[in-house]
Amino acid sequence: xxxxxxxxxxxxxxxxxxxxxxxxxxxxxxxxxxxxxxxxxxxxxxxxxxxxxxxxxxxxxxxxxxxxxxxxxxxxxxxxxxxxxxxxxxxxxxxxxxxxxxxxxxxxxxxxxxxxxxxxxxxxxxxxxxxxxxxxxxxxxxxxxxxxxxxxxxxxxxxxxxxxxxxxxxxxxxxxxxxxxxxxxxxxxxxxxxxxxxxxxxx
Numbered sequence: 373x374x375x376x377x378x379x380x381x382x383x384x385x386x387x388x389x390x391x392x393x394x395x396x397x398x399x400x401x402x403x404x405x406x407x408x409x410x411x412x413x414x415x416x417x418x419x420x421x422x423x424x425x426x427x428x429x430x431x432x433x434x435x436x437x438x439x440x441x442x443x444x445x446x447x448x449x450x451x452x453x454x455x456x457x458x459x460x461x462x463x464x465x466x467x468x469x470x471x472x473x474x475x476x477x478x479x480x481x482x483x484x485x486x487x488x489x490x491x492x493x494x495x496x497x498x499x500x501x502x503x504x505x506x507x508x509x510x511x512x513x514x515x516x517x518x519x520x521x522x523x524x525x526x527x528x529x530x531x532x533x534x535x536x537x538x539x540x541x542x543x544x545x546x547x548x549x550x551x552x553x554x555x556x557x558x559x560x561x562x563x564x565x566x567x568x569x570x571x572x573x574x575x
Contacts, residue, residue: 379483384533
């Protein structure tokens with residue numbers, strides 16, 4: 373490809389002493405009745421029965437995963453920490469023609485459309501997008517750039533999906549229980565391929 377495109381295919385989420393994985397399984401052709409969501413908790417696969425409303429819970433970690441459609445859509449919540457809504461979607465042939473994505477018959481580029489809600493962001497939050505929720509955030513992006521990216525490999529590159537070894541990492545693996553949330557504000561973040569005019573998103 374002559375252009376760089378960004379789709380989020382998987383997330384590695386660290387909270388307390390736990391590791392949560394969510395991914396979009398690769399598929400050549402799209403059929404929305406076939407579930408393409410992959411889930412693991414602490415390196416063990418999560419079997420979530422198909423059907424809207426079905427749930428998987430881990431009481432000890434305060435984690436609940438709920439299907440919001442029969443297939444390909446889940447809501448993940450850790451009580452008092454965060455909520456993520458994730459939908460596995462393909463790049464359609466129409467989108468590919470319009471934006472020159474180069475979709476092939478071998479791969480429809482299944483990826484995650486997501487929204488996030490955080491209940492416990494501190495004022496020192498960081499990350500490619502996370503930094504924008506800091507209370508003293510001032511954008512360093514050059515105005516007029518179609519897709520500004522703040523920072524790069526030096527700050528945000530890590531050795532694997534669950535590694536917290538990038539330069540700005542603050543994760544300690546400690547539980548949030550007992551912390552005061554009085555000064556925290558809810559923050560919302562959307563990461564999606566649709567309705568963005570084809571400019572893409574970096575998460």
